[in-house]
Amino acid sequence: MSDTIGFGIIGTGSIADFHASAIAKARGAELRAVTSRTWERARAFAKKNGVEAERDLATFLARSDIDVVMVATPSGAHQEVAVPALQAGKHVLCEKPLEITLDRIDRMVEAARFSGRILGGIFQSRFGTGAAAVKDAVLRGRFGNLALCSAYVKWWRTQEYYDESYWRGTWDLDGGGALMNQGIHTVDLLQWIAGMPVEVSAYTATHAHTGIEVEDTASASLRFEHGALGVIEGATSCYPGFAKRIAISGGRGSAVLEDDDIVTWEFDQELPEDQSIRDGKASSGLKGGASDPRAISDEGHRLHVEDMVKAVKYGSEPHIPPEEGKKAVAIIKAIYESAELGRSVKIAT
8 A cells, every 4th residue: 555545525515625635635545536516616626726527427536546525515425425436446425424324324333333334423523622621531530420411502693605506404414403514523432532422402493594404503501421411502593603612510620621721620630730720721722612613723624634543554443433423413413303202312322
């Protein structure tokens, strides 16, 4: 295998720009080609990035210089390109969510298993050093018995954000609204840090946008297997938009994470590293797009690309294996089910 891993991108929406930038900056990776359902957009994207455009998926997947396919199509169209890519012998790194239903994710997982190729998901917030510090404190038992584990994504999106794209705000291709599209990063981070909740009771609403099928506001109460309770709030209806927030509290300590900055870090037993964490030395600087989806860094995507290069070269597991990528979708689907049924529901595992 060459020292350089060849990448190809399927899809030319706004997130594809971050993928292309991340590949250009990543060690051991090179962007080779792009394809899209719209030839003119594929050609323009290819010209901008100095690569070739392919008119159709079959021709794209037949290229021997592509080792990894980056899936950047609308959320509810991931399976349609990821499965053929895996069957063609390509590894796949898929933008969040892996897919919008658990069944569709399972089909992708089966395709990866039968092909022997790697399927990885993108949740760049897990690369945050602040998030890792909070998770480590949970694993070390510093919080004592966990009491409240909550996530808040009070973001803002304009009406134009939904109007400019045919798929945003639809059940078929977006899979949901403020939770499935925007809040999913923080939902994933909450379960990664605190563990999977087992039951949820939720409400959803649409307050600030018209012409969309899905929620722009959601609130859910959680119960975790270890006994803690919690809340997930997700919105694109909260002007002007605020940093995503995770709060973990227990009988021996509390921590609050805003984006990847630790803003609260208090425990009953002080350790030597605690003051440096409070001084901000545990933050990676990864930021979210609280009011502008393009106001994010490509650093998390770059780390994902380099992680995939390593996985392909050495046969290691990707940073977000599909079983992990599935968890946040399971939580969000349970929230939608609870809101529709008007009662609490168990979360699929």
